[in-house]
Amino acid sequence: MIDWTDRHCRYFHRQLSGRAVLFTEMVVADAILHGPRERLLGHDAAEHPVTLQLGGSDPAKLAEAVRIAADFAYDEINLNVGCPSDRVQSGTFGACLMKTPELVAECVAAMKRVTTLPVTVKCRIGVDDQQPEQVLPEFLARVIEAGSDAVWIHARKAWLQGLSPKENREIPPLDYDLVYAMKREFSKTFIGINGGIADLDAAVAQLAHVDGVMLGRAAYQNAGLLTGVDAAIYGETPLPDASPQGGGTASFDWLALRDTMMAYAERVMADGGRLHHVTRHMVGLFQGFSGARRYRQILSSEATKAGVGPKLIAEAFAAVDLSAGPKPAVRDGATEAARLAG
Template sequence: MTPADIRFSVAPMMDWTDRHCRAFHRVLSRRARLYTEMVTTGALLHGPRERLLAFSEAEHPVAVQLGGSDPAALAEAARIAEGFGYDEINLNVGCPSDRVQDGRFGACLMREPGLVGECVAAMKATVSVPVTVKCRIGVDDQDPEAALDALADAVVRAGVDALVVHARKAWLQGLSPKENRDVPPLDYDRVVRLKRARPGLPVTVNGGVTSMAQARRHLDEFDGVMMGRKAYSDPAVLLAIDPELFGEPAPVADPFAALEAFAPYMARALAGGTRLHSLTRHTLGLFNGRPGARAYRRHLATCGMRSDADLATLREAVALVSRELPEAA
C-alpha cells in the first residue's frame, strides 16, 4: 500500500458505518479511505452476503473489516469480499465487546499473535488486494511493549500490508465497550516506538483524533491517521481532508452543498424503501456550531422519523439553519 492509500481513513464503527454513512462521507472527501462495519466470518459465510457486503462504486476506496479467528474461514470470507470489489481486507484485532470475546475474535486475539499471523497468511494466500490488521496496544494486564511487538512481528512475517493501531489498551475485564473507547489512556508514544523500530511497516494511528491539525502532527510520525467518533459527531470536519492533507479542493463548498450533493443518493434509497431516518442520522452533527443546528436535529428527530418522511422533510430541517456562521467572540 502506498502512503497516499492510507494517509487518512475513517474508523469502522459497529452500527454506524453502513453503506449510507459511507456514501455521505464520500460526498465530504474523495480521498478518505472508508471502512465497513465489522462483518463476522459466520455471518458472511452463512448469511445474506449481498446485504452485508453490497456497496456503491462511489464509495471507493473502501475496505471491508472482518471478524474471526479461523484462518480457513477468514480466507474464504476474504475471497468473497474481494469478489464484491473491496479495495482492502482488514482483520479486527481491537474490538472489546463481550460478543467478540465469546466468539474468540476482536481484541482478545492480542493474546494469540501466532494465530493472528496464521489468519493473515491464509488471507494473503487467497486474495490479491491488501490485507491489513487493526489492533490495540494490548489487553488487560499485558505489557504493551511486549504485546504490540509480538503482534506486529507475527503479522509482518505473514506478509501484512499495513497495521492500524488504536493507541489504547482494551480492558476486557472491568470496562464496557463504550468505556473502552476513552477510559484507557492514549499512548501515542508506544505506537511511535513501534513505527520507528519497523520503518518498512506502514502504520496508521487511531484513537482520540479530533482535528486536521492533530492529523497533520501524527503524519509527521506515521504513514496514516484514522479518525473515529469525531467523523460521526461532527462530519463537517471531513470537508478539510482533501485540501489540508492532499492539497486538493474539497468536493463541496460547505455543509449545505454537501446535503445537496447527497440528495440524489438519498432519493434513490428512499425509492428503494429506505426510511429517511436511516439516511439523515449520519448528518445530524453536520451543522454543529451554526445557529439553528439544534432545530435541524430536533426536526429530523421528530418529523424525520415518520414513515412518510422524504426529502421535503429534510429541506424543512435545513431551512431552520442559518447560512451565516456566528462571529468569533
C-alpha cells in the same frame, strides 16, 4: 463502529471527502459465509476507496469470506483485532486476539493467499495485564511477517474484563509514544494511529510520526470536519481558514450536498429503505453552526414519521446559517491534551 458506518453512512461521508479511505463496520466472517451477502457486503460505487473490515479467528473461514468479498470489489481487506465489545469476545475475535499473535498471523497469511488486495490489521497496544511495550513489538513482527501490508494501532489498551466498550475508548490512557516507537522499529511497514484524535489539527500533527490517521467517532459525531480532509491531509486545494473545530468551512458547497443526499434518500426509499436509514448518519453534520440544534431536531424527530420524504433534508438544511460557518469551540482539557499530544 458496528451499526454506525453502514453503506448509507459511507455514501454520506464520501460526499464530504473525496480522498479519505472509508472503512465498513466490522462484518463477521461467519455472517458472510451463511448470511445475506448483498446486504452485508453491498456498497455504492461512489464509496471508493473503501475497506472491508472483517471479524473472525478461523483462518479458513476468513479466507473464504475474502473470496466471497472479491465479487464486491473492495479496495482493501482489514482484520479487526481491536474491538473490545462483549459480543465480539464471545465469538473469540476482536481485541481478545491480541493474546494469540500466532493465530492472528495465521489468519493474515490465509487471507493473503486468496487475494491480491492489501490485507491490513487494526489492533490495540495490548489487553488486560499485558505490558504493551513487550507484547506489541512481538505482535507486529508476527503479523507483518505473515504479510500484513499495514497495521492500524489504537493507542490504548483494551480491558476485556471490568470496562464497557465505551469506557475502553476513554479510560485506558493513550500511549502515542509507543505507537511512534513501533513506526521507527517497523519503518518499512505502513503504521497508522487511532484513538483520541479529535480534529484535523491533531490528525495533521500525528503525520509527523506515523503514516496515517484513523478517525472513528470524531468523524461520525462531527462529520463536518471531513470537509477539510482533502485539503489538510492530501493538499488537493488551497486550505481555507480552518475552523477552530479543525474541520468544516463556510466555503464548502453545502447546497450541493443537500441535493445529493436528497437524491440518494429518494433512491434508498424507492428500494424499500426508510428516510431515517440515511438521515440518522447526518445528524452531527453542523456542529457549531447557527441553527444546528434545530437541524438536529428535524432529522432526529421527524425522519422516522410515516409519509416523510427526502424534502425533510431540505427543511433541515434551511434551519442552518450556512454562510457563517461554525462558531469557535471551547476545548475541554481532555480534548486539548489529546491535540497537544499529537
